[in-house]
Amino acid sequence: MGLSNCAPGGKTSRESAVASNISPVSYAKGFKIENYGGYRKIIVSDPWEQSKGIGFEYYLVDRTKDIPKELAGKKVIRTPVSRVICLSTSHIGFLSALHEISSLKALSGAAYVSNPEVQKGISSLEISDIGYEQGVNYELILSLKPDLIMAYGVGGEVTGFLNKLQDLGLNVILNGEYLEESPLAKAEWIKFVGAFFNKDMEASDYFSGIDKNYNAIRQKVRDVKIHPVVLTGLPFKDAWWMAGGHSNLASLIRDAGGEFLWKDNSSRESFVVSLEQVVMRSVKADFWINCGTVNTINELISTDSRFAAFPQVQKKAIFNNNLKMSSGGGNDYWEQGVVRPDLILADLVKIFHPECDSGKSFNFYKSIQ
Amino acid sequence: MAENRLKIFDKNTRGYRVLLVFALLVPLFFLLDLLVGSYYISVPEILKAIFRSENANNQVVLIINQFRIPKAITAILAGAALSVAGLQMQTVFRNPLAGPYILGVSSGASLGVALLVLGTGGLLGGSIVSVASSWGIVAAAWLGSGLILLLIIIISARIKDIMTILILGILISSAISSVVNILQYFSNESMLKSFVVWTMGSLGSVTNVQLAVLFPSVLVGILIAFLSSKFLDAFLLGENYARSMGMNILFARMMVFLSTAILAGSITAFCGPIGFIGIAVPHIARMTLQTAKHGLLVPGTILIGALMMLVSDIISQLPGSEATLPVNSVTALLGIPIVIWIIIRNKNTARL
Numbered sequence: 001m002g003l004s005n006c007a008p009g010g011k012t013s014r015e016s017a018v019a020s021n022i023s024p025v026s027y028a029k030g031f032k033i034e035n036y037g038g039y040r041k042i043i044v045s046d047p048w049e050q051s052k053g054i055g056f057e058y059y060l061v062d063r064t065k066d067i068p069k070e071l072a073g074k075k076v077i078r079t080p081v082s083r084v085i086c087l088s089t090s091h092i093g094f095l096s097a098l099h100e101i102s103s104l105k106a107l108s109g110a111a112y113v114s115n116p117e118v119q120k121g122i123s124s125l126e127i128s129d130i131g132y133e134q135g136v137n138y139e140l141i142l143s144l145k146p147d148l149i150m151a152y153g154v155g156g157e158v159t160g161f162l163n164k165l166q167d168l169g170l171n172v173i174l175n176g177e178y179l180e181e182s183p184l185a186k187a188e189w190i191k192f193v194g195a196f197f198n199k200d201m202e203a204s205d206y207f208s209g210i211d212k213n214y215n216a217i218r219q220k221v222r223d224v225k226i227h228p229v230v231l232t233g234l235p236f237k238d239a240w241w242m243a244g245g246h247s248n249l250a251s252l253i254r255d256a257g258g259e260f261l262w263k264d265n266s267s268r269e270s271f272v273v274s275l276e277q278v279v280m281r282s283v284k285a286d287f288w289i290n291c292g293t294v295n296t297i298n299e300l301i302s303t304d305s306r307f308a309a310f311p312q313v314q315k316k317a318i319f320n321n322n323l324k325m326s327s328g329g330g331n332d333y334w335e336q337g338v339v340r341p342d343l344i345l346a347d348l349v350k351i352f353h354p355e356c357d358s359g360k361s362f363n364f365y366k367s368i369q
Numbered sequence: 370m371a372e373n374r375l376k377i378f379d380k381n382t383r384g385y386r387v388l389l390v391f392a393l394l395v396p397l398f399f400l401l402d403l404l405v406g407s408y409y410i411s412v413p414e415i416l417k418a419i420f421r422s423e424n425a426n427n428q429v430v431l432i433i434n435q436f437r438i439p440k441a442i443t444a445i446l447a448g449a450a451l452s453v454a455g456l457q458m459q460t461v462f463r464n465p466l467a468g469p470y471i472l473g474v475s476s477g478a479s480l481g482v483a484l485l486v487l488g489t490g491g492l493l494g495g496s497i498v499s500v501a502s503s504w505g506i507v508a509a510a511w512l513g514s515g516l517i518l519l520l521i522i523i524i525s526a527r528i529k530d531i532m533t534i535l536i537l538g539i540l541i542s543s544a545i546s547s548v549v550n551i552l553q554y555f556s557n558e559s560m561l562k563s564f565v566v567w568t569m570g571s572l573g574s575v576t577n578v579q580l581a582v583l584f585p586s587v588l589v590g591i592l593i594a595f596l597s598s599k600f601l602d603a604f605l606l607g608e609n610y611a612r613s614m615g616m617n618i619l620f621a622r623m624m625v626f627l628s629t630a631i632l633a634g635s636i637t638a639f640c641g642p643i644g645f646i647g648i649a650v651p652h653i654a655r656m657t658l659q660t661a662k663h664g665l666l667v668p669g670t671i672l673i674g675a676l677m678m679l680v681s682d683i684i685s686q687l688p689g690s691e692a693t694l695p696v697n698s699v700t701a702l703l704g705i706p707i708v709i710w711i712i713i714r715n716k717n718t719a720r721l
Contacts, residue, residue, distance in 0.1 A: 237566055271692070274407035276432055276573075279428065283428055309435065
């Protein structure tokens with residue numbers, strides 16, 4: 001765990017007394033959990049895009065225990081939390097995996113939720129919608145008396161939002177799951193979320209299971225000779241936002257024995273390429289996946305009639321990740337998929353290497369006909 | 370004003386010569402626009418594709434026929450249409466800052482598109498359609514700008530004072546923009562991105578089939594503009610003067626509004642709002658043609674507008690890089706220095 005060089009400044013004797021029963025974080029780069037017996041310290045680093053050297057520390061103290069003296073002035077959160085507000089629907093995936101949906105009191109974007117339990121809570125008004133970003137309803141948040149608000153930052157401007165909530169005396173934490181490059185690293189954030197519910201062991205066990213499944217599937221296609229080339233995304237007008245060569249999706253394609261068409265790109269974030277570039281490159285693509293919200297080839301062609309000339313359209317080699325859409329337009333791929341990268345990987349293997357397929361049906365993908 | 374009156378009835382040989390130069394430059398830049406794109410294709414290969422040579426690369430043929438040719442034609446249409454619309458508005462309102470969107474045509478179009486793309490968003494949950502098809506967007510934008518046109522025509526039939534119409538147009542635009550803002554406010558990130566991309570303008574998404582609709586629309590708009598040239602000359606001398614010459618002001622005004630709405634509305638429907646060309650080009654035309662006569666200014670703005678749009682498109686392709694720039698930013702960055710130069714050279718814009 002390399003604790004000795006973590007906490008800055010002078011350490012008290014208690015802080016160095018490590019009694020760790022927490023498994024180390026193995027994939028995720030964005031957070032660390034350190035156990036000091038009387039409390040746990042979570043460090044979240046660089047929690048938004050382009051952030052460098054920015055860190056947040058959260059000190060988790062059990063409700064039944066006294067707050068240790070050395071934590072005076074630090075950001076202390078009493079655990080387990082039981083009234084949680086999530087600002088991203090992807091956080092719901094973590095809560096669901098930890099069986100903590102009952103702790104969810106409010107979220108952002110209720111219309112886009114896929115989880116049936118949360119949908120039920122929304123319709124029975126047990127779960128509220130607090131609105132988006134600058135439109136967040138602070139009075140509603142206060143009235144819900146949350147003991148934890150899980151936020152995420154798209155950029156540094158989120159600090160204003162954090163400060164405002166902190167001024168109101170609320171516990172707000174940043175979840176940087178979406179910034180991780182690999183799907184396993186994303187899923188590993190369940191350990192981060194689990195810590196606030198005192199469910200460190202459950203989270204760790206859950207992740208080990210996912211890790212094992214994921215690697216077993218990856219193993220199946222390790223020695224495949226042919227790596228089909230994969231095109232992703234859908235343009236709007238003539239701007240095509242392509243997933244970065246180091247993005248989560250690029251990792252999934254690689255692990256499923258495929259070759260991402262833009263694998264030479266070195267960014268994690270998506271980037272814009274021109275339609276011309278895609279037309280020229282996509283000749284060698286065997287598959288086209290994750291094409292927005294389209295359900296049929298006709299819908300795809302209706303967005304731009306020139307897609308009819310794409311080889312993937314002619315070969316019907318198009319698969320979209322929108323098998324499980326909620327009525328409001330939410331996609332379970334972004335919700336449950338965050339904690340179940342093994343299911344996404346299984347789908348992709350089924351698409352790219354039907355010869356290695358275990359015969360199970362698709363989880364998130366469907367063939368676009 | 371007396372000077373202007375003289376200019377209108379002046380035989381302008383310089384103007385015709387300048388027109389000829391622009392008429393030669395447009396096809397030249399049209400060809401250049403076909404040769405330069407974001408994906409590098411060598412000139413012989415492009416020529417092979419254009420002339421349907423048997424050993425032409427299939428992908429290159431696809432790029433040229435389905436992407437670059439329709440894009441270059443769209444650039445010409447958009448540049449011509451927006452510039453003529455801008456010229457008409459500057460003349461009718463006698464305001465150098467008027468442009469094709471002053472009547473609210475683009476905000477009407479953006480309301481239509483916002484309703485389609487952003488849907489009722491967080492208000493009712495989800496978008497109206499699962500996939501915003503390209504024709505759906507065109508229809509929504511057209512419907513939006515058509516409604517605004519209707520409103521403007523009803524207003525202009527009742528209200529005599531042109532300045533009141535201008536103010537009402539601006540007020541209606543602002544009201545509609547606020548509604549669009551509310552829709553944006555309540556939509557999620559991916560919908561918002563789609564909408565923002567639409568507002569940045571794009572020439573490359575117009576397909577050959579869509580051109581078959583866009584082309585005749587622009588042609589009709591431009592034809593009306595040509596027919597209204599005489600009205601426009603009269604407007605320049607003031608509505609009272611025009612009336613004293615026996616002109617039916619209401620009819621003339623309506624013709625000009627109709628033409629502007631058709632031109633700006635069609636381009637906005639297919640390409641999104643493209644700014645600045647419509648304001649800058651009429652000034653460049655007056656400057657280079659040295660005339661206030663619309664018989665010359667209309668063809669002049671058509672040619673200069675087409676030329677500027679072709680140049681903007683070539684720049685926005687960022688030849689040699691994978692990405693492209695939104696054409697809207699290029700037109701502004703290109704147009705603003707030109708207008709600044711004109712203003713500084715002329716010291717004032719009173720010549721309008």
